[in-house]
Amino acid sequence: MIAVKNITKTYAGGGNGGAPALRGVSFDVREGDFLCVTGRSGSGKSTLLHVVSTLLRPDSGQILYRGEDVTRLPEPELNRLRLGDFSMIFQMHHLLAYLTALENTLLPFMSRLTPVKDAELAAARLCLDKVGLAGKHDRLPGSLSGGEQQRVAIARALVKKPKALFADEPTGSLDKKTGGGIIDLLGDLNAEGMTVTMVTHDQAYANAGNRKLTMEDGVLASDG
Amino acid sequence: MNILTIPLRNLRRKWLKTCLLTGVFAAAVLSVVGLTYVSREVGQSLEKKLTQFGANILVEPKVESLSVGYGGFNLGAVAYAAKSLDASAAAAKIRSIALHERISSVAPKLIEMAKVGDKPVGLIGVDFEQEQLIKNYWTVTGAMPDKPGEVLAGSKAASLLGLAVGSTLTASGRDFTVAGVLDETGSEDDAVIFAGLRDVQEATGAIGQANFIEVAALCSACPIDDIVAQIRALLPDVEIVAMQKVVKSRMYAIDFVKNLAMGVCAVLLLTACFMIALSLLASVNERKHEIGILRSLGFSRAKVFAIFCFEAVAIGCAAAVAGYLGGVLASQKTLAMLDVAGQAEQAAHAGHASVVGFDAAHFGLTLAAVCLISVAASIAPAWKAANTDPCEALVML
Numbered sequence: 292m293i294a295v296k297n298i299t300k301t302y303a304g305g306g307n308g309g310a311p312a313l314r315g316v317s318f319d320v321r322e323g324d325f326l327c328v329t330g331r332s333g334s335g336k337s338t339l340l341h342v343v344s345t346l347l348r349p350d351s352g353q354i355l356y357r358g359e360d361v362t363r364l365p366e367p368e369l370n371r372l373r374l375g376d377f378s379m380i381f382q383m384h385h386l387l388a389y390l391t392a393l394e395n396t397l398l399p400f401m402s403r404l405t406p407v408k409d410a411e412l413a414a415a416r417l418c419l420d421k422v423g424l425a426g427k428h429d430r431l432p433g434s435l436s437g438g439e440q441q442r443v444a445i446a447r448a449l450v451k452k453p454k455a456l457f458a459d460e461p462t463g464s465l466d467k468k469t470g471g472g473i474i475d476l477l478g479d480l481n482a483e484g485m486t487v488t489m490v491t492h493d494q495a496y497a498n499a500g501n502r503k504l505t506m507e508d509g510v511l512a513s514d515g
Numbered sequence: 516m517n518i519l520t521i522p523l524r525n526l527r528r529k530w531l532k533t534c535l536l537t538g539v540f541a542a543a544v545l546s547v548v549g550l551t552y553v554s555r556e557v558g559q560s561l562e563k564k565l566t567q568f569g570a571n572i573l574v575e576p577k578v579e580s581l582s583v584g585y586g587g588f589n590l591g592a593v594a595y596a597a598k599s600l601d602a603s604a605a606a607a608k609i610r611s612i613a614l615h616e617r618i619s620s621v622a623p624k625l626i627e628m629a630k631v632g633d634k635p636v637g638l639i640g641v642d643f644e645q646e647q648l649i650k651n652y653w654t655v656t657g658a659m660p661d662k663p664g665e666v667l668a669g670s671k672a673a674s675l676l677g678l679a680v681g682s683t684l685t686a687s688g689r690d691f692t693v694a695g696v697l698d699e700t701g702s703e704d705d706a707v708i709f710a711g712l713r714d715v716q717e718a719t720g721a722i723g724q725a726n727f728i729e730v731a732a733l734c735s736a737c738p739i740d741d742i743v744a745q746i747r748a749l750l751p752d753v754e755i756v757a758m759q760k761v762v763k764s765r766m767y768a769i770d771f772v773k774n775l776a777m778g779v780c781a782v783l784l785l786t787a788c789f790m791i792a793l794s795l796l797a798s799v800n801e802r803k804h805e806i807g808i809l810r811s812l813g814f815s816r817a818k819v820f821a822i823f824c825f826e827a828v829a830i831g832c833a834a835a836v837a838g839y840l841g842g843v844l845a846s847q848k849t850l851a852m853l854d855v856a857g858q859a860e861q862a863a864h865a866g867h868a869s870v871v872g873f874d875a876a877h878f879g880l881t882l883a884a885v886c887l888i889s890v891a892a893s894i895a896p897a898w899k900a901a902n903t904d905p906c907e908a909l910v911m912l
């Protein structure tokens with residue numbers, strides 16, 4: 292589904308002493324994969340995920356999504372991709388503090404002036420129920436636990452029925468038990484056919500997927 | 516729920532900050548609206564007062580040579596004062612121009628070289644009511660003439676001719692009674708005798724005529740040239756002279772009041788503008804993560820820009836409504852305190868200025884202007900928000 296070809300990226304800020312964060316990374320994400328990317332801190336995992344999920348443009352190389360090179364797409368096309376096919380989950384700061392769980396889940400449909408449709412509202416409620424938040428739809432993030440907040444973020448990522456889900460350390464700010472619950476949830480989604488790419492430095496979760504990539508100093512050390 | 520839910524919810528969450536910002540902005544709008552109204556009314560009443568110190572437009576028959584002398588009329592060349600104009604018709608026409616509301620008085624004059632005893636003296640026929648409007652500074656011993664046959668003697672003329680209140684005189688074959696003696700004015704008025712226009716017209720046989728007409732016009736809302744042009748259009752055969760110097764010095768005082776008010780307004784609005792900008796800028800930095808989330812969800816830069824811009828506009832609209840209404844109220848109170856409103860009310864009865872009240876057009880203008888200012892204030896912070904790098908905003912540091 293996604294073909295990553297020889298990606299390089301060096302941050303302009305000159306972090307890492309000007310050394311590139313990615314140095315020629317190539318791999319494929321196949322339809323239905325649950326891909327885990329691991330590696331030591333600073334090895335370039337987040338950078339890789341951001342590049343693949345279109346948040347960051349690489350310096351060179353190609354990312355083919357269904358045959359199209361997304362590294363060359365103009366902004367509006369990228370926005371459309373993020374609004375539709377690609378969903379992202381992050382380690383922290385996933386919710387808008389002043390919107391309820393339901394409203395946060397509806398955010399992908401709130402990027403326009405036309406009001407949210409009933410069908411979209413129903414879909415959002417369904418997703419929240421699915422991640423185990425039935426009865427907590429109208430809570431503000433402040434009154435939800437860390438694990439519950441992450442579940443709202445997952446519900447929001449699911450509500451638009453994306454083709455690919457990208458997760459950067461989704462368990463990073465959670466304890467073992469809660470984190471395990473999130474990994475199980477991602478596993479369930481993958482079992483239903485969702486393509487998942489997850490970055491984690493936690494070896495306990497590195498084998499949760501069907502494939503594991505290991506990053507080392509901006510290059511892929513192992514694939515398989 | 517739509518994109519506007521996001522900024523509105525944020526404003527509601529930070530209600531204290533929202534209220535404070537709205538309050539500050541509303542205070543600025545209130546001051547601007549209030550100052551504008553008060554300075555308008557004060558300017559008008561000031562001009563009205565200044566207008567009482569003389570006319571600013573002269574209407575006279577067309578003559579070939581330049582005339583100098585009393586009020587622009589050459590007393591020494593009365594021979595050719597045969598040139599005169601139809602006083603009441605001209606006055607009616609002057610009162611009927613499109614800008615007739617700006618005309619505060621129309622004072623026709625007919626001049627006769629009379630002899631009292633064997634001493635020559637200028638007998639000026641005037642409309643006493645109109646004359647008083649122009650010459651508010653006149654003070655009189657005795658009373659203003661209000662009956663035919665009564666005259667007002669200038670102080671110098673009175674002492675020279677030995678006249679006092681109640682004395683009688685004969686001039687141009689008619690008998691007059693001195694109703695009052697004008698206190699010294701330091702002007703040409705001291706040396707002449709004022710009689711009713713009709714009396715002089717009858718004495719000279721120039722029924723309905725006047726040598727010239729002095730007009731006092733209020734010029735704070737329109738240039739005097741417009742008024743002159745309009746009179747000229749109705750009275751093509753007559754000379755209309757604007758006394759630019761009089762107008763300019765008068766307008767200077769009024770413009771000063773208005774410019775001062777405008778200056779204060781500009782400073783106030785600029786301050787409010789910077790406050791909104793600063794607060795939004797702080798908000799952008801504090802909400803970096805939110806911006807990252809929105810961008811990662813596919814919100815375009817323009818939409819992020821719009822969200823921040825809308826927050827400022829929402830505050831601006833609330834401030835405009837509160838500020839305008841408050842401004843009208845405040846200016847009414849201020850004018851009442853300054854007692855300008857009372858004069859304005861008198862003026863309203865006379866068909867001139869309006870008293871301050873809610874004005875839909877002004878309200879719309881205020882709303883539009885404040886919206887524009889809010890947008891201007893939010894451009895820099897909203898621009899910063901729109902160009903926040905989503906990756907940088909999202910990674911844990």
Ligand SMILES: Nc1ncnc2c1ncn2[C@@H]1O[C@H](COP(=O)(O)OP(=O)(O)OP(=O)(O)O)[C@@H](O)[C@H]1O
Binds near residue numbers: 303306
């Ligand atoms: N915005 C940035 N500007 C400059 N350098 C950066 C930036 N983000 C990351 N880097 C550098 O790029 C390299 C790779 O960073 P990256 O965040 O991809 O690592 P990571 O594997 O995700 O680490 P972690 O497990 O700690 O999240 C690091 O050396 C980092 O210092």
Ligand SMILES: [Mg+2]
Binds near residue numbers: 336337338
């Ligand atoms: Mg990382």
